[in-house]
Amino acid sequence: MSVATNSPVPESLQPFLSSPKKMLIGGKWVDAKSGKTFEVFDPASDQVIAGVAEGDAADVELAVAAARKAFDQGPWSKMGGSERSRLIWRIGELIEEHADELAQIETLDNGKPFAVAKAADVALAADMFRYMAGWATKIEGNTIPIQLPYAPESEFHAFTLREPVGVVGQIIPWNFPLLMAAWKLAPALTTGCTVILKPAEQTPLSALRLGELILQAGVPDGVVNIITGFGETAGAAIASHDQIDKVAFTGSTEVGKLIINAATGNLKRVSLELGGKSPNVIYDDADLDSAIAGAADAIFFNQGEVCSAGSRLFVQKGVYDEVVAGVSEIAKNLKVGSGFDASTQMGPLVSREQFDRVTGYLKAGVSEGAEAAAGGSALDRPGYFVQPTVLKNASEDMSVVREEIFGPVVAAMPFGDEAELVGQANNTAYGLAAGIWTRDISKAHRFAKAVKAGSVWINCYSVFDAALPFGGYKQSGWGREMGHAVLENYLQTKSVCVSL
Ligand code: NAI
Ligand code: MG
Numbered sequence: 001m002s003v004a005t006n007s008p009v010p011e012s013l014q015p016f017l018s019s020p021k022k023m024l025i026g027g028k029w030v031d032a033k034s035g036k037t038f039e040v041f042d043p044a045s046d047q048v049i050a051g052v053a054e055g056d057a058a059d060v061e062l063a064v065a066a067a068r069k070a071f072d073q074g075p076w077s078k079m080g081g082s083e084r085s086r087l088i089w090r091i092g093e094l095i096e097e098h099a100d101e102l103a104q105i106e107t108l109d110n111g112k113p114f115a116v117a118k119a120a121d122v123a124l125a126a127d128m129f130r131y132m133a134g135w136a137t138k139i140e141g142n143t144i145p146i147q148l149p150y151a152p153e154s155e156f157h158a159f160t161l162r163e164p165v166g167v168v169g170q171i172i173p174w175n176f177p178l179l180m181a182a183w184k185l186a187p188a189l190t191t192g193c194t195v196i197l198k199p200a201e202q203t204p205l206s207a208l209r210l211g212e213l214i215l216q217a218g219v220p221d222g223v224v225n226i227i228t229g230f231g232e233t234a235g236a237a238i239a240s241h242d243q244i245d246k247v248a249f250t251g252s253t254e255v256g257k258l259i260i261n262a263a264t265g266n267l268k269r270v271s272l273e274l275g276g277k278s279p280n281v282i283y284d285d286a287d288l289d290s291a292i293a294g295a296a297d298a299i300f301f302n303q304g305e306v307c308s309a310g311s312r313l314f315v316q317k318g319v320y321d322e323v324v325a326g327v328s329e330i331a332k333n334l335k336v337g338s339g340f341d342a343s344t345q346m347g348p349l350v351s352r353e354q355f356d357r358v359t360g361y362l363k364a365g366v367s368e369g370a371e372a373a374a375g376g377s378a379l380d381r382p383g384y385f386v387q388p389t390v391l392k393n394a395s396e397d398m399s400v401v402r403e404e405i406f407g408p409v410v411a412a413m414p415f416g417d418e419a420e421l422v423g424q425a426n427n428t429a430y431g432l433a434a435g436i437w438t439r440d441i442s443k444a445h446r447f448a449k450a451v452k453a454g455s456v457w458i459n460c461y462s463v464f465d466a467a468l469p470f471g472g473y474k475q476s477g478w479g480r481e482m483g484h485a486v487l488e489n490y491l492q493t494k495s496v497c498v499s500l
């Protein structure tokens with residue numbers, strides 16, 4: 001691993017950074033009712049970059065009133081699919097027109113390399129709005145022939161309507177701030193819902209810029225409201241609010257369970273995209289060069305702060321040493337530094353808290369008996385930098401194998417045969433994703449059927465597309481993001497029956 005030099009924040013971002021960071025409620029930018037603000041940090045330097053309005057329950061109250069009004073009475077509820085579609089498409093275009101600026105904001109706020117922010121976060125966010133724009137005109141029910149057993153002579157015309165679920169609270173994390181906002185907002189808008197969005201307290205900036213673009217696109221006041229603030233205050237007020245019809249959450253499994261409990265008051269709908277500890281499998285018959293590069297990418301992409309990261313690497317015994325050596329070699333050569341340095345391949349972790357969590361796991365792994373074949377510690381410099389790390393001699397009872405680390409740390413374990421592998425791969429509370437590398441297509445497909453995970457990648461990893469559903473089995477969540485599957489999260493079905 002080599003260290004890139006620290007590059008300064010682009011001058012062009014200064015006007016955005018120095019403007020006051022208010023919340024979007026009912027089409028207006030407002031301060032928190034309490035007048036409080038909180039600080040946002042540059043993870044590459046540990047310096048404060050902005051102060052942002054600290055919303056809490058009182059501000060959520062105002063946002064819910066605005067969203068309710070827009071849903072119950074506003075122009076939004078009367079707008080046809082074609083017009084909604086045009087607005088949503090326009091948001092995608094505006095994201096693309098501001099791609100450099102949005103990617104810079106993301107790099108500054110989250111730490112990720114600028115090239116990654118632009119090619120992945122920003123491009124996928126624009127594409128998500130474009131994909132979802134198409135659905136606004138294609139939300140259809142069915143006509144259903146019925147005949148009553150107890151009145152066979154009677155005749156009916158029966159059909160279903162698909163209606164928006166209503167006012168939606170959306171609580172998102174810090175690992176892909178803009179993209180997570182897009183995954184949530186685009187399907188809510190296409191189905192005709194209104195929204196209160198709460199970005200993560202670590203990374204609120206790109207959502208605020210997106211809010212400006214959403215207004216610029218012409219989305220009516222109150223349809224999208226953005227509350228910045230902390231989870232325990234603003235987030236909890238959203239999850240428990242009895243005038244919110246649904247909450248969509250992405251984040252930790254622990255908080256996902258709190259959300260479910262908070263939602264019981266009015267039995268609001270809940271969808272959850274939670275943590276993972278995904279198995280990535282390499283067989284001895286794989287194309288080892290691409291499998292090794294793929295395994296490194298599966299864990300080091302985005303500093304390992306990816307819910308579907310391939311954090312448990314299972315390698316068939318005969319090639320275990322070769323694969324561990326290969327992934328370790330890549331780890332040692334990765335350029336770690338400021339996301340604004342063009343040569344940087346891996347940035348800092350998002351926050352001091354996440355840095356403490358990940359370095360805590362590095363210590364725990366070694367004390368439980370694993371050995372660092374690459375990395376293993378923090379970098380001695382300002383900012384929240386850790387080394388890309390490969391742990392070998394890991395076993396299933398270790399915390400680094402059982403728990404989500406959410407950092408650039410992979411635990412490599414050998415396996416013997418297929419039967420042993422499937423048991424090991426599924427030995428987790430999570431079920432978000434899985435990868436397999438082999439030239440034997442039958443073996444690959446058998447694994448795809450046997451593994452309990454919402455996404456399976458064969459001879460590839462981390463392939464995301466707006467059209468492809470994504471979400472968890474087991475404790476990785478409820479419901480799906482993206483694809484037409486996500487529409488289910490935001491629609492409900494009404495059956496209408498007419499006597500003829
Ligand atoms: P978190 O789950 O606490 O935060 C995610 C979002 O939930 C943030 O917007 C936060 O403000 C909000 N939140 C927190 N507590 C809440 C509450 N009681 N009610 C309503 N909203 C609440 O995640 P955190 O603390 O940032 O990270 C902890 C661990 O969670 C990470 O190490 C990682 O393992 C996991 N995580 C998983 C993510 C995923 O994409 N599945 C994303 C972020 C974190
Ligand atoms: Mg938390």
